[in-house]
Amino acid sequence: MDCSSPLDISLNLNTNSFDSNFPAKLPKKEVKASTSGGVESKWLVKDKSASELREELNRVSSENKKIKEMLATVWENYNALHHHLEKLQSQKSPEIDHIEQPTKKRKQDPEEFLGFPNGLSSGKTENSSSNQYHHHHHQQHEQKNQLLTCKRPVTDSFNKVKVSTVYVPADSSDTSLTVKDGYQWRKYGQKVTRDNPSPRAYFRCSFAPSCPVKKKVQRSAEDPSILVATYEGTHNHLGPNASEGDATTQVGSSTVTLDMVHGGHRLALEKNKRGTMQEVLVQQMASSLTNDSNFTAALAAAITGRLMEQSRT
DNA sequence: CGCTTTTGACCGGCGC
DNA sequence: GCGCCGGTCAAAAGCG
Numbered sequence: 001m002d003c004s005s006p007l008d009i010s011l012n013l014n015t016n017s018f019d020s021n022f023p024a025k026l027p028k029k030e031v032k033a034s035t036s037g038g039v040e041s042k043w044l045v046k047d048k049s050a051s052e053l054r055e056e057l058n059r060v061s062s063e064n065k066k067i068k069e070m071l072a073t074v075w076e077n078y079n080a081l082h083h084h085l086e087k088l089q090s091q092k093s094p095e096i097d098h099i100e101q102p103t104k105k106r107k108q109d110p111e112e113f114l115g116f117p118n119g120l121s122s123g124k125t126e127n128s129s130s131n132q133y134h135h136h137h138h139q140q141h142e143q144k145n146q147l148l149t150c151k152r153p154v155t156d157s158f159n160k161v162k163v164s165t166v167y168v169p170a171d172s173s174d175t176s177l178t179v180k181d182g183y184q185w186r187k188y189g190q191k192v193t194r195d196n197p198s199p200r201a202y203f204r205c206s207f208a209p210s211c212p213v214k215k216k217v218q219r220s221a222e223d224p225s226i227l228v229a230t231y232e233g234t235h236n237h238l239g240p241n242a243s244e245g246d247a248t249t250q251v252g253s254s255t256v257t258l259d260m261v262h263g264g265h266r267l268a269l270e271k272n273k274r275g276t277m278q279e280v281l282v283q284q285m286a287s288s289l290t291n292d293s294n295f296t297a298a299l300a301a302a303i304t305g306r307l308m309e310q311s312r313t
Numbered sequence: 314c315g316c317t318t319t320t321g322a323c324c325g326g327c328g329c
Numbered sequence: 330g331c332g333c334c335g336g337t338c339a340a341a342a343g344c345g
Contacts, residue, residue, distance in 0.1 A: 187318060189337060
């Protein structure tokens, strides 16, 4: 995994200062030293209003504590979800299909679509998908619809087309719907969908037709700074720049590896129907943390870094 | 000149 | 059957 990133994504939410006795213990001089610029002079000048400062410090530290707790909860939820998912995958549970949502809708909402049960592995080990492609994409299409609509009973074709969803932070001013993942893609269509003002781009692997993989990229309706890439199928060749199965995403100068295959902690935020509650919880927490998209992005990057760190140890 | 992207047309599934 | 919608096709334009 390539997680060396030029981007500074250290969890800079005062987690370094999460030492429980941080606020009480810290002498004012240290506070002064740890702050910078104009803020520093402010601290110096207001030396006499120490009680005010202490109050503010306490307030900030309690906020930090809350954030820390939230992150811990997110992490717990993530782990729980992850374990659950692994269990399901190992069992190849057939009943995964008929959980909730007996929706009569023709198609699921995009956000629901993102909660695709099969979404976790881009299938490095799965190569049966390539077999069916030369029957043409109709079959694939059928299977996909089968999956989407939950209309028919589960058959063993269920697992043939791997679908995974990857959330990639991207500059919201960047209108190009490109997610660099080490593979070469050829765009074959673009559509504006009903539930999302931003268009959806359709890509095929440039190795097509021998490689059946397709991807859809669309800006998240909720958070325009996030690109949602949906991969369908499995590459039957090695990627030109990346190890197979890893989606190495370059955002600006930073490189974030989105490992969708290995058992370790994944960076991609992926939804599972059974994990929807957790996901919603996470999102609510996230939105309650801030309305500032910059903060959100920084937080996401920070969490990503932490997850990566832990997954390596 | 060949490859890629753009974009309107077309197709098939689905709900009403 | 009709209209809506997502997905795909394919001709034209763009680009190196």
